Amino acid sequence: MRNLLTALAASTMLTGMAHAAEIYPLDRATILARSPFDFKVELDAVHGEADVAVLVNGKPYAEVFGKPAEFVAEEKDGEGKVLGSALILRDLALAEPGQYVVEVKAGDETKSVTWDVYTTPEVAKAKNIIFIVGDGLSVAHRTAARIMSKGMTEGKADGRLAMDDLDHMAFIGTSSTHSIATDSANTMSAYMTGHKSRVNALGVYADRTAPSQDDPKVETVAEALRRTTKKSIGIVTTAEVEDATPAAVVSHTRKRGDKADIVGMMYNVQPDVVLGGGSAYFLKSDVPGSKRKDDKDYIQLFTDAGYSLATTKAELTAASGTNTGKILGLFHTGNMDTWLDRHELKKGTVDKFPDQPDLVDMTTVALDQLSKNPDGFFLMVEGASVDKMSHPMDWDRAVVETIELDHVVAVAREFAAKNPDTLIVVTGDHTHGVSLIGTIDDEKPGDEMREKVGVYDDAGFPNYTDADKDGYPDKIDVTRRLAIFSSNFPDYYETWRPKLDGPFAPSIQDADGKYVANEAYKDVPGAVLRTGNLPKENDTAVHAVDDVVLQATGPGAEEFKGYMEQSDVYKVLADVFALGTAQK
Ligand SMILES: [Zn+2]
Incomplete structure (x- = not known):
């Protein structure tokens, strides 16, 4: 019984405990030296200003940042509900590159983040x-x-x-x-x-x-x-x-x-x-x-x-x-x-x-x-x-x-x-979420349009032409065209054909605000209703989480390699233009 009570007390304490504070910029942020940014600490409870300690690399933050933050005793949401206390310091800039460990302590709330402040070469690599x-x-x-x-x-x-x-x-x-x-x-x-x-x-x-x-x-x-x-x-x-x-x-x-x-x-x-x-x-x-x-x-x-x-x-x-x-x-x-x-x-x-x-x-x-x-x-x-x-x-x-x-x-x-x-x-x-899987061949036998889809060996090659050599196909509604499909979609009518009458509008909103197949394409010869695989709030196909391919050439391009976070691309741009140093 005693054990049970202890366990109960412990779990109650856990659920009742405040979430950790949040610090912006977030943990593992990469920050260009001398580049201005806003520093914010969001605490989950209301604290007295004197109870909030913020250390940067073990020193009081104002010493490192050069100025004190504004303390907001009660930060509120749109409805006036109190969200907790906050600290805001705008237009901060760190000249010294290196690791910055920011530690916040307020009552039982603690949070620590580490920033990487980076600089660049003195001389730009490209103009x-x-x-x-x-x-x-x-x-x-x-x-x-x-x-x-x-x-x-x-x-x-x-x-x-x-x-x-x-x-x-x-x-x-x-x-x-x-x-x-x-x-x-x-x-x-x-x-x-x-x-x-x-x-x-x-x-x-x-x-x-x-x-x-x-x-x-x-x-x-x-x-x-x-x-x-x-x-x-x-x-x-x-x-x-x-x-x-x-x-x-x-x-x-x-x-x-x-x-x-x-x-x-x-x-x-x-x-x-x-x-x-x-x-x-x-x-x-x-x-x-x-x-x-x-x-x-x-x-x-x-x-x-x-x-x-x-x-x-x-x-x-x-x-x-x-x-x-x-x-x-x-x-x-x-x-x-x-x-x-x-x-x-x-x-x-x-x-x-x-x-x-x-x-x-x-x-x-x-x-x-x-x-x-x-x-x-x-x-x-x-x-x-x-x-x-x-x-x-x-x-x-x-x-x-x-x-x-x-x-x-x-x-x-x-x-x-x-x-x-x-x-x-x-x-x-x-x-x-798009893939090219073969061709759609109008001359392929079959009553249904799906039978016209050529896959594997049947796909062959499409028959677009570029007689005027402008780099664009002379027309897109050729008899053997590319078969491209989305991995995700709302309800829509698949026509297997180019949309010559204007950009495709696959779905429209019904009276309940949900997206349903656009009947305008229902009577296109061979059109088939595809039941969507997305929530009905989506009117179109959505973005994929798949990586993007980046390519580059010229001075500094060699810094692009392997897998990179999108935010690290900026470091290359900053390096190439030597933005870490004041050149003006
Ligand atoms: Zn988009």
Whole structure:
């Protein structure tokens, strides 16, 4: 009996015991020396300030950090419920590289984390970095793009992608701080800050309080470049420029959906070249199509700051001749249309935005502008629709976007051939659960479309052609085409055919808010309902946890090897640009 009581008391104590405190940056954070970041301690209970001890390498923290933190006696959630006490110290920077052990003790709450503060060589290895991201770029996209655009004979590719010949390679782990799965905000933010975070977060650690812009910040690459160099900065994307991937270059928010505020963050950093979609968040609220809720006119603000404005491909060409060195190009109110829609099918929103530039056009203009700076530049280029078309399993559009992305890699390689002090990085931010498994052959016998799927020896080779030698298939609705499938999906109608009438919308929301198969595809000849394997809250296929392949060439590229965490990629960028030392 006594034993039982003791056991009971012990287990009660366990469940009743407060969780450990949390410290930001998290354990095993890697922090660039001299790079500003916010330090936060979240305690689970309310403590008196005098009862909270914070030691860094055994010394009182204020001695090491150089200043005291703000003590919040009662930190509250959105409903006013007390979460516990907290300590916040903003804009801290550590000049001395090495290990920092941070120990917190408050009553029975204890927590210890170790940070690795790293520095870089004094001398930069390269003058320029071109960082090319295929959003969601997976191995299947690349293989499909190679076969579709170059062809294959007797098992050997008839040509190589520009990205195939980048000489250094690494596998990149994309998981977030709270989940093995991830999104473009957290992943790109890890590349652009050197800190992993939580899904939907950009340039911050995700703290426990409700406001999205009070979370502990870390420095972005754009801020580090402004702090330590006179280099130019360029952001080029086919998404909205305030979408997660481009936003990660400059912004700090727990919520990637804070797009109106992200435009303000972009304005604060003022990248020299910003090209993409998303003008709706630049327009003040009374302008038709605006998605702002205030009367801030960022088109005017950027123009006043010396930017040439372009809203069409023709205007982009004109702006590239103006020599201001600063261009804001917004070619769509939302995400730009895909290459296939812009050039071949004229679907999507091409009728409303008929003169959108290609990603290649935008990259070429950006390189022309940025390379005028004798101090060099950092250019981020995103092929966004690889992801945006992989979600709805529109594989033809996603693969053609990959071909376009590869043409961007070719442009970057041409630039680097003339400017060998340039590092090129080509990578995805996360992957999709997509595989290329064979072909779909309309001439294969069988009543059902599934019988047309050729696997193993039956797959043979697809019959795409490229008569005009532009590097893109002349048409995608050939009789023997690539069979690409997603490992995960909502309920949808599988048609085994390219979506010539516009991007695929596999599911729609029913009256209960659940996603069900989109009946619009029910009557496509041979269409079959596939019952989803995802929760019904998902309208499309989701990201995979699979590693991303990163490739690179140029000075510093040899640092990419083996398996790397996404946050470690930033260390290479920092090394290449010597961001650990003040050069300005
Ligand atoms: Zn995505």
